[in-house]
Amino acid sequence: MELVTDKKILTKGNYAIANAAVMAGCECYFGYPITPQSEIGEFMSGKMQELKRAYVSAESELAAINMVIGACSTGKKAMTSSSSCAVALMQEGLSYAASDELPVVLVSVMRGGPGLGNIYPSQGDYFQATKGGGDGDYKLIVLAPSTVQECADLTYKAFYLAHKYKNPTVLLADGMLGQMMEPVVFKDYPYPKVDNSSWALDGANNRDGRIIRSYAPSAHNQCEFLQKLHQKYKLIEENETEWEEIGTDDADVILVSFGSTARNAKIAAKMCREKGLKVGVLRPITLFPFPSKRLSELSKQGKKFISVEVNMGQMINDVKLAVKDDVKLINKPVGIPPAPVEIVKQIEEYYASF
Amino acid sequence: MEKIFLIAGFGGQGVLLAGEVLANAFMLADKNVTWYPSYGAEMRGGTVNCSVTMSDEEIGSVQSYNSDYVIALNQASFDRFLPGVRKGGTIIVNTSLAVEAKPRDDVKYVFAPLTSLAEEKLGNVKMTNIIALGLLAKSSGLISLDELEKALETVIPPHRKNLLPLNKSALEMGYKYDLLPINC
Amino acid sequence: MQVFKIPEVFREDMKYTFCPGCDHGVAVRLVAEVLDELGLKEDTIAVASVGCSVTIYDFLNLDTIEAPHGRALAVATGVKRAKPDKFVFTYQGDGDFASIGLAESMHSALRGENLTAICINNTTYGMTGGQLGPTTLMGQVTTTSPMGRNAEYYGYPIKITEHVALCDGTAYAARVSLDTVANIKKAKEAIKSAFDVQLKGLGFGFVEILSTCPTNWRMTPEKAHERVRNEMMPVFKPGVYKDIRG
Numbered sequence: 001m002e003l004v005t006d007k008k009i010l011t012k013g014n015y016a017i018a019n020a021a022v023m024a025g026c027e028c029y030f031g032y033p034i035t036p037q038s039e040i041g042e043f044m045s046g047k048m049q050e051l052k053r054a055y056v057s058a059e060s061e062l063a064a065i066n067m068v069i070g071a072c073s074t075g076k077k078a079m080t081s082s083s084s085c086a087v088a089l090m091q092e093g094l095s096y097a098a099s100d101e102l103p104v105v106l107v108s109v110m111r112g113g114p115g116l117g118n119i120y121p122s123q124g125d126y127f128q129a130t131k132g133g134g135d136g137d138y139k140l141i142v143l144a145p146s147t148v149q150e151c152a153d154l155t156y157k158a159f160y161l162a163h164k165y166k167n168p169t170v171l172l173a174d175g176m177l178g179q180m181m182e183p184v185v186f187k188d189y190p191y192p193k194v195d196n197s198s199w200a201l202d203g204a205n206n207r208d209g210r211i212i213r214s215y216a217p218s219a220h221n222q223c224e225f226l227q228k229l230h231q232k233y234k235l236i237e238e239n240e241t242e243w244e245e246i247g248t249d250d251a252d253v254i255l256v257s258f259g260s261t262a263r264n265a266k267i268a269a270k271m272c273r274e275k276g277l278k279v280g281v282l283r284p285i286t287l288f289p290f291p292s293k294r295l296s297e298l299s300k301q302g303k304k305f306i307s308v309e310v311n312m313g314q315m316i317n318d319v320k321l322a323v324k325d326d327v328k329l330i331n332k333p334v335g336i337p338p339a340p341v342e343i344v345k346q347i348e349e350y351y352a353s354f
Numbered sequence: 355m356e357k358i359f360l361i362a363g364f365g366g367q368g369v370l371l372a373g374e375v376l377a378n379a380f381m382l383a384d385k386n387v388t389w390y391p392s393y394g395a396e397m398r399g400g401t402v403n404c405s406v407t408m409s410d411e412e413i414g415s416v417q418s419y420n421s422d423y424v425i426a427l428n429q430a431s432f433d434r435f436l437p438g439v440r441k442g443g444t445i446i447v448n449t450s451l452a453v454e455a456k457p458r459d460d461v462k463y464v465f466a467p468l469t470s471l472a473e474e475k476l477g478n479v480k481m482t483n484i485i486a487l488g489l490l491a492k493s494s495g496l497i498s499l500d501e502l503e504k505a506l507e508t509v510i511p512p513h514r515k516n517l518l519p520l521n522k523s524a525l526e527m528g529y530k531y532d533l534l535p536i537n538c
Numbered sequence: 539m540q541v542f543k544i545p546e547v548f549r550e551d552m553k554y555t556f557c558p559g560c561d562h563g564v565a566v567r568l569v570a571e572v573l574d575e576l577g578l579k580e581d582t583i584a585v586a587s588v589g590c591s592v593t594i595y596d597f598l599n600l601d602t603i604e605a606p607h608g609r610a611l612a613v614a615t616g617v618k619r620a621k622p623d624k625f626v627f628t629y630q631g632d633g634d635f636a637s638i639g640l641a642e643s644m645h646s647a648l649r650g651e652n653l654t655a656i657c658i659n660n661t662t663y664g665m666t667g668g669q670l671g672p673t674t675l676m677g678q679v680t681t682t683s684p685m686g687r688n689a690e691y692y693g694y695p696i697k698i699t700e701h702v703a704l705c706d707g708t709a710y711a712a713r714v715s716l717d718t719v720a721n722i723k724k725a726k727e728a729i730k731s732a733f734d735v736q737l738k739g740l741g742f743g744f745v746e747i748l749s750t751c752p753t754n755w756r757m758t759p760e761k762a763h764e765r766v767r768n769e770m771m772p773v774f775k776p777g778v779y780k781d782i783r784g
Binding site: 027028030054056058059060062063066067068069070071072073076078100107171201202204205206207208210211212213214215 | 603
Binding site: 008009010025176178179181182183260261263266267336337339340 | 377378381386387388389390391412413414415416417419435508
């Protein structure tokens with residue numbers, strides 16, 4: 001596979017992510033194969049060596065995430081990619097990276113779970129990404145692409161936000177986005193360089209040694225640290241919350257849906273409009289920070305909400321917290337998202353229930 | 355307008371590649387397009403399929419249960435995907451590896467001995483899928499031979515460029531193949 | 539007359555936090571002396587691990603990252619691959635290196651990562667109160683082997699250096715002891731050699747240091763060193779197991 005820098009091509013989401021990562025200046029890739037994201041590691045293995053950047057076929061996901069931690073401690077752009085049951089193995093590292101305030105980038109291409117599950121698309125790791133499986137009070141920045149173009153664009157953004165906020169950042173895609181091909185254009189990396197000279201490890205030259213650590217023997221220090229960490233999360237919420245809205249102004253009902261599933265939610269909303277039902281869509285692009293404030297505003301206008309997801313209902317909890325109202329769930333447990341006609345049928349039933 | 359194409363066959367028949375060529379051709383024609391494969395466990399020796407969705411508008415999620423056009427390169431694919439062809443849709447059948455039969459009367463059939471044509475006329479069995487694309491271009495009228503040829507140039511890797519003329523001949527052979535009988 | 543001074547790489551505000559008679563203190567000092575002698579302070583990124591070894595950054599005034607338990611060599615791999623021109627070493631206990639982190643440790647050696655690992659073997663999990671670890675000797679009583687280590691329930695202790703020496707990517711592997719002045723000198727030479735192979739770009743350098751844990755062994759420092767000599771060294775035999783410099 002050639003690195004694409006200047007033309008529109010048809011490619012898989014996985015390749016779009018890998019190509020964008022290289023263009024974003026990712027200098028180190030560490031990974032272990034798992035379907036449905038193995039193309040990322042395959043692409044990186046060749047490309048990173050050609051460009052004389054760092055690449056390691058790690059012995060496990062545990063090792064991979066910790067290699068990323070090591071590379072990030074030097075201020076370099078570094079990443080790993082994985083999927084569901086293997087991202088589970090990385091939770092320890094993500095908690096450490098959050099505590100160490102390191103710009104780790106993880107691409108998580110969701111498949112069916114729990115356990116080994118299957119290789120079909122899923123959104124069953126919404127909780128895993130946004131609530132975390134690691135210990136302690138931490139947050140990851142989570143970006144959810146909906147198209148192959150967004151897979152590329154949000155990969156750029158993941159590196160930028162990770163470094164801007166010194167916070168581990170997840171690009172949360174799924175098997176459908178990873179495996180499908182769509183046209184994509186690779187722009188130049190659009191974000192400014194982030195200065196890391198105040199914290200990166202580079203050898204204690206004419207200064208005291210810097211320590212990157214999470215061990216906090218004093219309870220008092222840990223209190224202060226957590227307050228500071230959460231001030232950062234608040235800042236991220238204020239500055240970086242991103243979502244897409246379609247037809248919400250006059251809508252009675254708003255479908256809240258992210259990632260690949262949002263594609264069908266949009267089509268379903270359009271089909272509803274053709275039937276005279278005023279349905280809109282709100283697609284969170286950042287899952288943390290979640291567009292709670294906007295949902296709350298819309299709720300105060302008397303609108304009703306339906307969460308459309310490919311899982312047993314995870315994001316719906318965040319929607320409920322935001323709108324402080326009952327929220328209907330339209331879901332499919334696993335697989336490619338529910339067909340638009342199926343979504344429309346359930347919306348019609350919902351309307352009929354009033 | 356949105357149209358869904360499904361290509362299916364054995365592993366090794368170039369199913370995914372044919373889909374990729376088709377999807378690239380639509381991209382070159384400035385359409386919105388998605389390509390989605392069957393992947394994973396199904397890769398090992400079984401049937402392979404991919405769907406290509408082409409539209410003038412934003413495309414929703416990929417799906418392979420209802421298609422406007424199906425290319426069935428073997429019997430198993432014909433049996434499995436005929437029920438999903440939309441009413442009035444078309445199924446292109448490789449009669450070298452599938453029985454010429456019309457179990458449904460609300461779809462159009464295009465029968466052609468694709469494997470034999472590839473072997474006997476082009477001397478390369480691997481051209482089966484590309485001949486099928488030629489047939490699809492002709493029977494659908496949705497994509498031109500020119501766009502498919504350009505797509506081939508994009509998809510065929512640099513070290514295989516010597517195969518480009520043969521692939522183009524295969525496209526043309528499919529395009530010029532007598533489409534009769536097409537029946538509903 | 540030889541005048542001893544505090545190694546320059548030690549932090550000015552350093553406080554000694556190890557238990558009385560613990561060999562960690564000697565081991566850290568040897569590492570510090572070698573860093574001084576090779577002039578490496580400004581080019582070093584150290585990797586701390588979890589266990590008593592975690593406090594290395596309270597002693598050494600180096601750029602340091604603390605790894606999760608067992609992952610020191612994975613973190614070190616990331617550091618070194620990102621910054622190949624830096625000197626990178628880990629300071630770990632036997633539990634970190636050879637139990638929870640065995641995969642990361644062995645694979646770093648197998649890949650021939652250009653790193654140095656210092657591993658303290660004191661036959662127990664010291665920081666958590668003296669439980670049975672991967673190097674606990676047969677018959678040894680610990681808080682989780684109250685009747686002594688037996689094969690039926692616990693299996694056998696790991697001979698770390700022998701395993702590391704078997705890896706093709708290993709350039710230097712040695713086991714040393716700190717029970718006598720002569721052996722402390724040998725230990726320093728071994729650490730210097732393990733650093734040297736990295737500086738020469740030859741591959742993975744490794745030193746296993748047999749150490750006391752008087753607190754958890756419930757012994758005086760003197761008795762503890764006798765135990766190192768009489769019980770540990772016959773099983774974990776000191777020596778240079780591999781040195782590709784010839």
